[in-house]
Amino acid sequence: MTKKAIADLYFKNSSEIITAVSDNAGKLVRYSNASLAVKDGKILALGPVAKVETKVDVSEAETINLEGKILAPGFVDCHTHLVFGKSRAKEFAMKMTQSTAAIEATGLATGIPASIAMTRAASEDELFASAMDRLGRMTRYGTTTVESKSGYGINREDELKMLHVNQRLSKESSVDLVSTFLGAHDFPPEINRNNPNERERYIAQLTTEIIPEVGAKKLAEFCDVYCDDGYYTVEESLKILEAGIAHGLRAKIHTDAYSGIGGSTLAAELPAISADHLNFTSREEMLKLAERGVVGVVLPALDFAVAHPRPFIAKDMIEAKMTLALGTNLNPGNWTESMRFVMLLACRNHTMSLEEAFIAATMGGAMAIGRETEIGSLEPGKKADLQVWDIKEFEQLIYRMDYNPVVSVIKNGQIIF
């Protein structure tokens, strides 16, 4: 008789365990009256109680009775601008009835330049404290892994300050934090972006000075760029992303948000690990992204916050066989910490089914940051990153619009909420 594995943590009496699985793309697996056993922070077994208990010795385990609640993998929020100076609440309120030009005519700074000014003005400690506060709320909404981009410094000193905040968050918060360098989120406000020499000078500083330093100090895992009309051209984006790759940073790209200038084609050619936004992506580009395994990261909260004139259409991307991931895109212009809210928007406004949205918020997110062998689904060997929902039916997750059903969150087998 083979010896049973010994669990140190055991969740039992779940009405249902719901998860994506690695080899069943696009389909959820659901176990009724189920349990899940953990050892050393990793999943040992899950499924119907009798089956788990024949495989695993749970006699010594700390046992948590879920009393009929639903157990699911923690959300993976794969696109955030978590670290920022201050809120832009006034601008957001004015946007309800006024154009950006009219708001700017009042003297109020708007958009990314406003976030750059406020982030530059904040100390590293202030940025750390406010980001920790937001991370705490993300945890309470069921998120267990968060990607965090720089990109409101747009000079060496302030970009490094943001990445140092990421490094501290990664050490001191209870979630996993994945750092991305986005020094090409915009051009420095000091320079004239219409002057080719001034553009070239900043790009040269990025590629020959800042990116090599970020790579050498291991301050980020990914290099990202905003490739869109008015921001970085395809040619400029290629230079920046190639410099990132040369210094050990995998490529990500913000593209096709407000125009289609070929950023998705670039993402497919590299290939980047993900292409994010995708409002203006053509069918041909969707097919290329799918073929090259580039994850499409879609951001419903951004489209909602700006009342986007061309919301992304998920069903076209799914038909093209792209893997999709959802992110909050948490930033001062689109402030939400809740992946569940993002799922609701994805379903109601962007043609996703509940199942598709949940897979995109968990497994899809893990794939967009290269963590799919560790997190994103509940499978033996993966991290025990879990959330417990106090709802009777899975559908209530998006049906009850502003109800947060998360009553407990577990990271690496530790209860963090």
Ligand SMILES: [Zn+2]
């Ligand atoms: Zn973004």
